[in-house]
Amino acid sequence: xxxxxxxxxxxxxxxxxxxxxxxxxxxxxxxxxxxxxxxxxxxxxxxxxxxxxxxxxxxxxxxxxxxxxxxxxxxxxxxxxxxxxxxxxxxxxxxxxxxxxxxxxxxxxxxxxxxxxxxxxxxxxxxxxxxxxxxxxxxxxxxxxxxxxxxxxxxxxxxxxxxxxxxxxxxxxxxxxxxxxxxxxxxxxxxxxxxxxxxxxxxxxxxxxxxxxxxxxxxxxxxxxxxxxxxxxxxxxxxxxxxxxxxxxxxxxxxxxxxxxxxxxxxxxxxxxxxxxxxxxxxxxxxxxxxxxxxxxxxxxxxxxxxxxxxxxxxxxxxxxxxxxxxxxxxxxxxxxxxxxxxxxxxxxxxxxxxxxxxxxxxxxxxxxxxxxxxxxxxxxxxxxxxxxxxxxxxxxxxxxxxxxxxxxxxxxxxxxxxxxxxxxxxxxxxxxxxxx
Numbered sequence: 181x182x183x184x185x186x187x188x189x190x191x192x193x194x195x196x197x198x199x200x201x202x203x204x205x206x207x208x209x210x211x212x213x214x215x216x217x218x219x220x221x222x223x224x225x226x227x228x229x230x231x232x233x234x235x236x237x238x239x240x241x242x243x244x245x246x247x248x249x250x251x252x253x254x255x256x257x258x259x260x261x262x263x264x265x266x267x268x269x270x271x272x273x274x275x276x277x278x279x280x281x282x283x284x285x286x287x288x289x290x291x292x293x294x295x296x297x298x299x300x301x302x303x304x305x306x307x308x309x310x311x312x313x314x315x316x317x318x319x320x321x322x323x324x325x326x327x328x329x330x331x332x333x334x335x336x337x338x339x340x341x342x343x344x345x346x347x348x349x350x351x352x353x354x355x356x357x358x359x360x361x362x363x364x365x366x367x368x369x370x371x372x373x374x375x376x377x378x379x380x381x382x383x384x385x386x387x388x389x390x391x392x393x394x395x396x397x398x399x400x401x402x403x404x405x406x407x408x409x410x411x412x413x414x415x416x417x418x419x420x421x422x423x424x425x426x427x428x429x430x431x432x433x434x435x436x437x438x439x440x441x442x443x444x445x446x447x448x449x450x451x452x453x454x455x456x457x458x459x460x461x462x463x464x465x466x467x468x469x470x471x472x473x474x475x476x477x478x479x480x481x482x483x484x485x486x487x488x489x490x491x492x493x494x495x496x497x498x499x500x501x502x503x504x505x506x507x508x509x510x511x512x513x514x515x516x517x518x519x520x521x522x523x524x525x526x527x528x529x530x531x532x533x534x535x536x537x538x539x540x541x542x543x544x545x546x547x548x549x550x551x552x553x554x555x556x557x558x559x560x561x562x563x564x565x566x567x568x569x570x571x572x573x574x575x576x577x578x579x580x581x582x583x584x585x586x587x588x589x590x591x592x593x594x595x596x597x598x599x600x601x602x603x604x605x606x607x608x609x610x611x612x613x614x615x616x617x
Contacts, residue, residue: 182456183359184294184323184385186345187212187284194349198275200227201267205284210262213288213385215255217327217346218270219353221277223250229271233258235293239300242379249331250304253353253379257295260284279353281346285323289386296322298383306332310380314367320452321387322360326368328380329353334373341571342368358575360384361452361568362445366575438579438610439492439522446524446606447490449568453561454488454528459554461486461528468492474529474599483599484531488561493523493605503586503607515617519583519609526565527603528558532595555592555602562590562604573608583609 190205202216216234218227223245230236240255256270268282288294296318301311310328317324326342329352336354338344346355354370368382443466451464462485467473472491474483497506497517506517533543533551543551570585586607593601 182287183321183361183387184213184285184287185359186323186343186357187286189284189345189355190282192279192281192346192349194277194279196275196277198272200270200272200278200280202270202280202282203267204264205282208260208262208264208284209286210260211288211290212260213257213285213294214260214264214268214282215257215285215325216268216270216280216282217353217355218252218254218256219279219329220252220254220272221248221331222274223247223252224274225276226252226273227254227270228273229269230256231258231268231270233261234268237295237381237383238298239381239383240298242300242302242381244302244304244331244377244379249377251329251331251352251377251379253300253302253327253329253381255298255327255381255383259288259290259294279349281353281355283345283355285325285385287388288323289388294385295325295383296386298381300379300381302377302379304377306375307378308372308375309378310368310370310372311378312367312369313380313382314365315382315384316365317360317363317384319386320360320362320448322384323387324358324360324366324368324382324384326356326358326370326380326382327353328370328372328378330372330374330376330378332372332374332376336373337371339368339370340574341567358571359568360571361564362448362572364572364575438613439495442522442573442608442610443490443492443524445572446526446565446569449572450488450490450526450561450565453565453568454558456564457557457561459486459557461488461530464488466490470525472527472529472601474597483529483597487529489527489529491525491527493525495520495522497521497612498609502584502609516615517612519611520614522608522610524569524606524608525603526562526569526606527601528561529599529601530554530558532598532600534598551600555600558602559590562602566604566606569606569608579611583611585609 188205190203234256237255241252243252297315303311333350333352342356342358454460467489498521533547535543588605590604
């Protein structure tokens with residue numbers, strides 16, 4: 181599978197009328213998904229006519245009834261034919277102010293409803309923060325799409341990590357998106373400079389199914405949780421990386437270590453990221469230790485087959501000064517540290533050009549160009565994986581609320597023994613569930 185992506189945004193239309201003629205975005209191709217977002221002033225005015233092919237999304241409209249500041253947020257979608265041109269013409273039940281835009285998304289499913297897990301909310305009181313909404317995806321490779329309104333208008337601050345696609349005209353509405361490479365729940369929240377009645381809507385565009393990549397990941401891990409039990413993480417899949425997680429233990433009720441969930445999410449992000457780029461590594465799997473063995477044998481060469489790996493790094497106490505280690509605080513405090521810091525190392529190992537040793541010839545310029553091109557691709561895969569993992573932590577409310585993530589320097593290792601490695605270390609804060617006062 182591959183995640184959908186933002187394509188283009190059409191010109192916005194914002195005026196008083198009994199119709200909404202929304203300009204078609206540029207470069208529309210067959211099977212692109214067009215989503216129209218409509219702010220309609222006056223909660224008593226409704227959309228009564230839609231252009232051919234459009235379907236109203238689940239959880240639309242979100243309506244604050246009555247005269248202004250009453251208003252509605254409508255969301256409609258259609259699968260483009262490739263012949264879309266001009267404007268998409270919607271009809272309203274009366275003349276009122278409306279602010280509308282059409283956005284084109286690529287790489288969506290080509291049959292059925294492309295939007296899953298849509299959810300909306302409204303608030304008929306004055307405020308600046310968008311009403312709370314959430315969306316839980318059912319599979320990997322999704323694009324979260326989010327729209328919110330504020331009747332007073334003003335500049336918008338998008339949700340953390342989300343890409344803002346629309347925030348112009350009188351700024352009564354903004355539209356954002358976020359790539360979701362793993363199964364997760366997102367709770368986007370935007371802030372408007374103005375304070376007014378508000379609405380919000382969120383959903384997830386589904387990626388194209390049926391795409392396969394060479395290579396599999398398969399592993400079994402027994403995680404010792406001490407005297408209270410053990411957990412087993414196992415999986416075998418293509419680069420969609422469907423992992424299962426189960427736990428057994430005593431009746432003490434000790435919860436599963438949060439590091440296991442973080443480890444699983446980081447691995448899923450890495451495998452999904454490399455799968456989306458050319459020549460994905462044949463192996464995407466866990467490794468142990470600060471220096472990863474290149475696993476070259478008589479008949480197997482993980483280096484030249486390509487290895488994407490995750491390795492568990494250092495753990496230390498770190499709370500208010502994260503990611504710095506709590507030393508003075510621990511020495512002075514009665515209670516144990518509130519949170520831990522954990523390093524996760526994500527890396528990719530490849531072949532390095534060796535030339536023709538038998539004839540004493542060094543690698544050619546073409547050899548080095550191919551290696552450099554792959555190196556650039558792998559560097560981008562690590563950036564995507566790091567962003568995916570960060571979004572997983574930041575977007576998950578509950579256990580990780582208030583936790584921080586630091587993406588550290590991406591490091592290039594000197595070629596060694598015909599192999600070359602590039603890696604990034606990500607430091608994550610998580611709550612201390614191991615000891616308390």
